[in-house]
Amino acid sequence: MRAMLLIIGVVAVAFIVLGVLLEAARWLVIIGAIAFLVMIVLAFVKGRQATRR
Template identity: 65%
Template sequence: MRAMLWVVAVVAGVLILLGLLLEAVRWLVIIGLIALVVVVVWGVVKGRQAMHHESRRR
């Protein structure tokens, strides 16, 4: 009986840790996607500014 309680406790602990890990991974993916969008938008803005400055020089 005691061994079965240990097994249930260990399985429950592993499932809780796995759930927390998956939640953390999900948030990291969301943060990464937001950062990627920010970098792409920033690159487009800087590229347009560079093209605008280049056309003013001519």
């Protein structure tokens, strides 16, 4: 009985840690996508400025 409770506890902790990591990964993907869009906009603006000169 004690071993079964220990296994259930370990599995529960593993699921909690996995959930936290997946949540962090999702936010990293969102931040990366926003940074990518900002980079594209800045490159477009800089390109327009370079062609005007």
